[in-house]
Amino acid sequence: MNTQTTIAGVTFKNPVMTASGTFGSGMEYSEFVDLNQLGAVVTKGVANVPWPGNPTPRVAEVYGGMLNAIGLQNPGIDVLMERDIPFLKQYDTRIIVNVCGKTVEDYVEVVEKLGDEPAVSMLEINVSCPNVKEGAIAFGQRADALCHITQEIKKHAKQPIIMKLSPNVTDIAEMAKAAESAGADALSLINTLTGMKIDIHKRCFAIANKTGGMSGPAIKPIAVRMVYQAAHAVQIPVIGMGGIATAEDAIEFILAGASAVSIGAMNFVNPYATVEVVRGIEAYMERYHVEKLTDLIGAV
Amino acid sequence: MKQKQTAMVVSQQEIAPMIYDMWIETDLAKTALPGQFLCVYPKDRSTLLPRPISICEVRQDQAALRIVYRIAGQGTEEFSHYGKGDTVRILGTLGNGFPVEQAAGKKIFLMGGGIGIPPMLQLAKALNKVTAQENIQIIAGYRDCRTFLREDLERYGRVFPATEDGSVGVKGNVLDAVTAEGLDAEVIYACGPMPMLRAIKRYAEERDIPAYISLEEHMACGVGACLGCVVKTKEIDRHSHVHNARICTDGPVFEAREVDI
Numbered sequence: 001m002n003t004q005t006t007i008a009g010v011t012f013k014n015p016v017m018t019a020s021g022t023f024g025s026g027m028e029y030s031e032f033v034d035l036n037q038l039g040a041v042v043t044k045g046v047a048n049v050p051w052p053g054n055p056t057p058r059v060a061e062v063y064g065g066m067l068n069a070i071g072l073q074n075p076g077i078d079v080l081m082e083r084d085i086p087f088l089k090q091y092d093t094r095i096i097v098n099v100c101g102k103t104v105e106d107y108v109e110v111v112e113k114l115g116d117e118p119a120v121s122m123l124e125i126n127v128s129c130p131n132v133k134e135g136a137i138a139f140g141q142r143a144d145a146l147c148h149i150t151q152e153i154k155k156h157a158k159q160p161i162i163m164k165l166s167p168n169v170t171d172i173a174e175m176a177k178a179a180e181s182a183g184a185d186a187l188s189l190i191n192t193l194t195g196m197k198i199d200i201h202k203r204c205f206a207i208a209n210k211t212g213g214m215s216g217p218a219i220k221p222i223a224v225r226m227v228y229q230a231a232h233a234v235q236i237p238v239i240g241m242g243g244i245a246t247a248e249d250a251i252e253f254i255l256a257g258a259s260a261v262s263i264g265a266m267n268f269v270n271p272y273a274t275v276e277v278v279r280g281i282e283a284y285m286e287r288y289h290v291e292k293l294t295d296l297i298g299a300v
Numbered sequence: 301m302k303q304k305q306t307a308m309v310v311s312q313q314e315i316a317p318m319i320y321d322m323w324i325e326t327d328l329a330k331t332a333l334p335g336q337f338l339c340v341y342p343k344d345r346s347t348l349l350p351r352p353i354s355i356c357e358v359r360q361d362q363a364a365l366r367i368v369y370r371i372a373g374q375g376t377e378e379f380s381h382y383g384k385g386d387t388v389r390i391l392g393t394l395g396n397g398f399p400v401e402q403a404a405g406k407k408i409f410l411m412g413g414g415i416g417i418p419p420m421l422q423l424a425k426a427l428n429k430v431t432a433q434e435n436i437q438i439i440a441g442y443r444d445c446r447t448f449l450r451e452d453l454e455r456y457g458r459v460f461p462a463t464e465d466g467s468v469g470v471k472g473n474v475l476d477a478v479t480a481e482g483l484d485a486e487v488i489y490a491c492g493p494m495p496m497l498r499a500i501k502r503y504a505e506e507r508d509i510p511a512y513i514s515l516e517e518h519m520a521c522g523v524g525a526c527l528g529c530v531v532k533t534k535e536i537d538r539h540s541h542v543h544n545a546r547i548c549t550d551g552p553v554f555e556a557r558e559v560d561i
Contacts, residue, residue: 021526022521028521032302052544056529059529066349073530073542075540216348268349268522268526271391272304
């Protein structure tokens with residue numbers, strides 16, 4: 001059985017990755033799972049300088065999921081390269097670094113620094129965080145802005161780039177095509193859906209930022225639909241995510257057209273989720289006599 | 301040791317209105333420290349996130365942990381229905397715990413407010429090993445005469461209750477009790493609502509004594525990855541490189557001067 005998948009010329013031992021922001025830089029979860037078992041670790045969004053993030057409360061539970069507005073708190077690219085990349089290099093897994101910024105120049109600065117690090121296989125460009133006022137989402141909700149930032153980053157990136165798309169748009173296919181036409185090597189989706197929760201007892205917002213990004217199993221049908229639409233709109237590979245809890249969920253995304261999948265919020269609920277999904281995909285392939293994982297991609 | 305497990309409930313009872321006392325059989329008891337906490341997961345899949353609950357008491361010989369919690373919502377409501385022999389899904393043991401050695405030979409306040417009282421029990425037990433029992437002054441702030449855990453606490457120190465309605469002990473909060481009873485200390489350990497912890501931080505700073513306060517925040521991962529449960533810090537935090545520390549892993553116990561609350 002061959003569980004390998006290839007995205008923009010980069011081969012992964014299996015299609016299971018971690019969704020950016022839910023797995024730190026792998027260190028915290030390495031106490032629970034063998035990182036060698038994962039297709040890739042996608043690190044938490046990193047900017048050119050440290051970002052303090054939003055006030056608390058930053059997280060809230062909602063039916064079948066959660067809201068978060070962390071605000072992309074991160075220690076900055078220099079710390080990531082000095083501390084986190086060397087940690088991840090000890091493992092036999094691919095490293096994908098998620099990059100965030102407030103201006104195009106911020107993104108380019110990070111992308112250029114990462115160009116000197118061959119251990120980083122790909123860059124995921126976060127243009128879809130709903131919780132940061134400046135930049136980020138502004139690039140991800142208009143096709144022209146998405147085109148512009150993709151082109152600029154592509155000029156400076158040494159590694160293939162994955163544009164991480166926002167689901168908070170009217171037409172995901174249009175956004176997918178825009179990124180592809182601007183030179184994106186792959187797409188990942190969905191980022192979180194903008195939501196809100198109000199505490200009726202305290203009569204205040206459950207999250208200090210008022211709105212937060214919704215994730216968890218409740219959003220999965222929306223994510224599967226969007227992955228299907230995006231994958232059918234473009235020729236470049238798509239990494240699917242949004243509420244994946246089990247191998248069955250992951251296979252749905254793959255059948256919808258995803259070349260790989262990411263586990264996000266469910267890491268919080270089950271710290272062993274990533275490796276359980278890897279094992280479950282193998283069991284599924286064995287049960288249905290699937291020789292190559294790639295035979296399942298977009299098979300519906 | 302950090303592990304997610306399905307453990308067995310040994311016993312559970314309601315010890316005050318909405319306050320439950322559960323013993324869990326788990327080998328996590330072998331390494332549990334006072335001030336550490338467990339993440340407890342509801343089984344209902346519509347409520348995904350863990351409920352962080354402090355460890356109230358540890359019995360290493362019986363591999364048992366005690367948690368005392370208040371029903372605050374759907375998740376804790378579910379837990380309250382568990383009985384002997386039921387399973388409970390836990391992740392633990394988490395957090396740093398109280399620095400017991402800082403109390404060696406000293407006169408101490410253990411200040412618990414409401415559902416912040418439970419972690420004081422295991423702490424008081426542990427402090428008996430480093431200082432004389434008459435030095436251990438436990439100031440417990442309750443709403444009313446339902447002074448849960450008071451008898452347990454009395455075995456490990458001198459207990460001074462304070463109640464909001466004045467039905468037991470001093471009328472008022474834990475600091476009112478300190479004033480009314482004319483108490484003093486060289487080290488403070490505290491857990492309770494934020495206004496109480498802010499007042500204790502001021503009290504300790506005015507007297508230039510250390511206060512180790514246990515903080516609470518909504519958590520998602522409990523292991524330091526999601527950055528959901530941060531507290532502002534006075535200095536730049538060594539891990540985050542900004543003025544934020546993670547309550548779940550860098551805390552929940554902080555020296556009050558280190559945090560901006």
